[in-house]
Amino acid sequence: MMWLRATPSSVPAGVVSLRVVNAGTLDHEVVVLPLPTGHAAGERLTGGDGRVDEAGSLGEASLSCGGGAGEGIAPGAMAWTTVTVPPGRYELVCNFPGHYTAGMYAELDVTR
Template sequence: MVRSAALGLAAAVTMAGAAQAASTVQVSLWDKGADTPMTTGFAYGTPDLDMSKATMGITATPAAVKAGKITFKVKNSSKDTIQEMIMMYLVNPKDPLPYIAAENRVDEDKAGDKGEVSELDPGASGSLTVNLKPGKYVLICNFPGHFATGMWTEFTVKP
């Protein structure tokens, strides 16, 4: 009887621990090299994009996780460009992010910055742990010009 109760308690503790375990997402910030001319017109929300022509990008694996505590392990895979990763919640995923054309970057205050790993030197890594509710998010690099060259990816948080 005592052994049965102990096994039941151990199973409950294990299940509670699993429910609180953080998801981990590997994020790569990449570009095709400083010698490659930067393309434009690849901002989030632009219709009919051929992302294979983008000169910079972000890859998140997996691209969807369950709601709760999520750790993003970010690596700047570029050989010569400083990059960053900023997470933004998409209130309406069909709408483009607010953009400041004169500064060639997203308006982070209006877009709803949820956290970031900033200014990673080439080859450097960093991490961000956040508690996220279900919904659509976008990960971007907001250095001037990078977002419009394709440095963004959608990310989904499931219930």
């Protein structure tokens, strides 16, 4: 059982800092992807490697106790990233193999 939650789930457009806490027992990450019109979070297709396409990514938090990209956030560790996001709908995903289909996604709405 895996999950990912965005609190708050709606933020104003502009510079947004994401602070990620890994409260689980496995390594995780958070990647920010645009959510295509007409699609809901959780609907992406995964490839044979159990991962979704990261094309269009605005950034990710995947470095234990650090900012930006890394090899994964260790259990109990925090990570962060700062992204500039225009208004729209986004999806936060963990793209470790199998984690997306296991439930690690959440919608983030960016308002004007």
